[in-house]
Amino acid sequence: MTCIRCQNLLSGYADGSLPTAHVSRIQAHLSGCESCRRQLEELVALKRLLGSVETPDAGLEFWTAALKRIPPGAARRRRALRAVLGIRVAGAAIVALVIGYAMLRQPAEYDSTNPQAPVAVATFDPAALVSMHAQVRAGRPLADTGKVRFAIIEGNARDYANDDQLDSQ
Amino acid sequence: MNSPDPAVLLDALPNVSLDRGKRTDSITSARFEALVRSNQTSIFRVAYRLTGDRDEAEDLVQEALIEAFEAFGKFRAGTHFDRWVFRIMRNTFVDSRRRRDKSKLDSLDAATNAVSGERRELGISPFSADTELMSRTLDGPIQDALDGLPAEFRMVVILTDIEGLSYEEVSNVVGRPIGTVRSRLHRGRMILKEKLGAYVRS
Numbered sequence: 001m002t003c004i005r006c007q008n009l010l011s012g013y014a015d016g017s018l019p020t021a022h023v024s025r026i027q028a029h030l031s032g033c034e035s036c037r038r039q040l041e042e043l044v045a046l047k048r049l050l051g052s053v054e055t056p057d058a059g060l061e062f063w064t065a066a067l068k069r070i071p072p073g074a075a076r077r078r079r080a081l082r083a084v085l086g087i088r089v090a091g092a093a094i095v096a097l098v099i100g101y102a103m104l105r106q107p108a109e110y111d112s113t114n115p116q117a118p119v120a121v122a123t124f125d126p127a128a129l130v131s132m133h134a135q136v137r138a139g140r141p142l143a144d145t146g147k148v149r150f151a152i153i154e155g156n157a158r159d160y161a162n163d164d165q166l167d168s169q
Numbered sequence: 170m171n172s173p174d175p176a177v178l179l180d181a182l183p184n185v186s187l188d189r190g191k192r193t194d195s196i197t198s199a200r201f202e203a204l205v206r207s208n209q210t211s212i213f214r215v216a217y218r219l220t221g222d223r224d225e226a227e228d229l230v231q232e233a234l235i236e237a238f239e240a241f242g243k244f245r246a247g248t249h250f251d252r253w254v255f256r257i258m259r260n261t262f263v264d265s266r267r268r269r270d271k272s273k274l275d276s277l278d279a280a281t282n283a284v285s286g287e288r289r290e291l292g293i294s295p296f297s298a299d300t301e302l303m304s305r306t307l308d309g310p311i312q313d314a315l316d317g318l319p320a321e322f323r324m325v326v327i328l329t330d331i332e333g334l335s336y337e338e339v340s341n342v343v344g345r346p347i348g349t350v351r352s353r354l355h356r357g358r359m360i361l362k363e364k365l366g367a368y369v370r371s
Contacts, residue, residue, distance in 0.1 A: 011355035015329070017336055045369040046362050050330035053311055055214040058227060063209055066231050067202050070238045072194065 001029040006036050014043045201238055208251035211332060215255050218327045219262055221316040229265075233258040252334070256342050259324055266320060314364040322357030325350050330358075 006029045012018045013026050030037050205212070216226040216233075236257050237244075244253055315323050321343075328339045339354075340347045362369055 008355065011358055012351060015336070017351075042362055042369045043358060046358055046365065047330050049311070049365070049368060050326070050361075051333070053308060053331065055217050056223075057210060058213045058230070062227060062230075063206060066227075066234055067205060069231060070235050072198070 001025050003029075003033060003036055006030070006033070007039055010036070010040050010043055014040060014047060197241065201241055204250040205234065208254065211251045212254050212258075215251075215327055215332065216258055218312070218315060218331060219258065219320075219323065221312050229258055229262055232261050232265075236261065252338065252342050255328065255332075256344070259343060263320060310365065310368070314361050317364060318357050318360055322353050322360070325353045326357040326361065329354055 006026055009018060009022060009026055013023065018026070030040065212233075213226060213230060216229045217223065220226045220229055233254055237254055240257070244250065315326070318326065324343060325339055328334045328342060329336070334342070336347050336350050336354075339350050343350065345353075
């Protein structure tokens, strides 16, 4: 084994992540090569140094403030959107589906007692819309106990098509 | 086929209830918060070592938490929350650096790095065999050396040597094959070894 070859493998060797065949060949080389032995020692020293570094924490106030700054509706909007779409949409780059409250337009929490007037459909692919409607109907993703009027879902359909983790609630 | 009238479709759509939303939300928020707090040390540590600057680290964590919450439905309970957030932070960091590099002049960048360096304490003790003593006083040089690495090398070194992840775990976080992780790790360490030479040579 050459020094160049050995040195390329030294990190893996130091981490114990090499297959045994390599390990014995490296050990054979190291026993006769001081330069590679020194490289290994330095690598191990570096690992130890990095592993022992202490990092100051951000402080309690930071975490409390950071959590507070997360928009509350974000997760729900995303989950509701996925549950209602519930299907793979191929093709149309932008699909706007008017199916309920204008939730995604609202940065604040929506109020279910305040039905919104329907918002006009911006752009949509009619064929996709029909197909989506049929599948949502058949799938009945959520039990209904009330009524939701309209929502606008805008964006790249592919984002949601790739997301097959539906809200299972 | 004629374009269907949207109004007709709307009437035919099923009625869907989202009234349960609010209660579900507070449970979700509580779960999320609990996960953040129990993983806060490693989350901030990676952000700090990645950005090299405390303020930038806080911004990175903040952005990542917002994204994490929006994507929380994708997090599989029982898996490592902090590693899931590392992945988000890595993506956020790469994006923001790309944006910054586009709009920043070289000289401004250098000035920023200089300020970051000054902000870190650079109390360097005489060479000592005691690694723990060295590391406490070497935070400045160590972070400077990390800052000098390309971001992708820096990330795998942080995850392996500071966070103690295996190659496979690192591969999952950065989304690259193990061979790539191996190579970046080795090259990153070799560069660090040069920069930190005095502190690793026997």
